Amino acid sequence: MTEEEDRMEYADQNNALRRQFDTVLTEPIPARMFMKRPAWLDYARAAVIFGTGVAIGLAAPMLKPAPPNAASLVMPLPIRAARAHMVYSPEVRHPVEVEAKEQEHLVKWLSKRLDMPLRVPLLTGEGFDLLGGRLLPGVDGPVAQFMYQDPTGKRLTLYVTKPHKGDEVTAFRFAQEGKVSVFYWIDRECGYALSGELDKTQLARVASSVYRQLEP
Numbered sequence: 001m002t003e004e005e006d007r008m009e010y011a012d013q014n015n016a017l018r019r020q021f022d023t024v025l026t027e028p029i030p031a032r033m034f035m036k037r038p039a040w041l042d043y044a045r046a047a048v049i050f051g052t053g054v055a056i057g058l059a060a061p062m063l064k065p066a067p068p069n070a071a072s073l074v075m076p077l078p079i080r081a082a083r084a085h086m087v088y089s090p091e092v093r094h095p096v097e098v099e100a101k102e103q104e105h106l107v108k109w110l111s112k113r114l115d116m117p118l119r120v121p122l123l124t125g126e127g128f129d130l131l132g133g134r135l136l137p138g139v140d141g142p143v144a145q146f147m148y149q150d151p152t153g154k155r156l157t158l159y160v161t162k163p164h165k166g167d168e169v170t171a172f173r174f175a176q177e178g179k180v181s182v183f184y185w186i187d188r189e190c191g192y193a194l195s196g197e198l199d200k201t202q203l204a205r206v207a208s209s210v211y212r213q214l215e216p
Contacts, residue, residue, distance in 0.1 A: 074139050077191050078182040081182055081194075085157040086178070089155040089157060096147050097133065099132040107120055110144040113144075121209065121210045121213040123148050123206060123210070128149060129150075130146065131147045131149050132146075140164055144161070145157050145158070155196065156203075158194050159194075163191045180196065183203055183211075187215070192210070192214060194206065
C-alpha cells in the first residue's frame, strides 16, 4: 500500500469515528452531574453545622437575660386592692367570712393573722354599715379585707396589709382600676386601700373618714 493510500485510509477512519461519536460530544451535560457533590463536601458541611451547634449551646447560658427584679413584678397596692374588691364585692351569700355581729372575734382573728393590731373604721355616718371581713393571701403574707354596704346595696372594701418592699411610703392618693376607684395610703407599718364603684368625690369623703380614724 502506498503512502497516499495510507493517508486516505486514516481519513476514512477519522470520518467514521466523527460520525459515530460527534453527536455524543455535543450533547448537553445532564443536570445530575452538576448537582452531584463529592462525598467529602457533605462530611465537611456536617462538621460545620455540628460545630456551630456546640458553640451556640455553650454560649446560651451567657446569653440568658438577667432575671427581673421580683419587686418589679408585684402589682401595686391599689391594683391588688381593687381586684380583691372585684372578686368579693359581688358575692350575695358569702361576701365575708366573719359577719359584723362577730366584730370582736373578727378583729382579734385578723390582728393575730397579720401579726399587728387592727382597727375597724365606723362608716355609719357616711351611710355604710360593716358587713364583716375576711382573710386574703397577700404578697408577703396574710391580708385583711373589711366590707361595708349602704342601703342601696353599694359596697366598699377596705384592704389592709403590711407594706411590701416594693410599696413606697405614700400619702393619701387616688387610683382607678376599671370601674373601681381606690383611695390608698402607705405608712411604714401598714398599707390601706379603700375601693368601690363610686364617683371620686363620694369615695374621697368616705376615705377621708377612714384615714382620720386610722391615722389620728
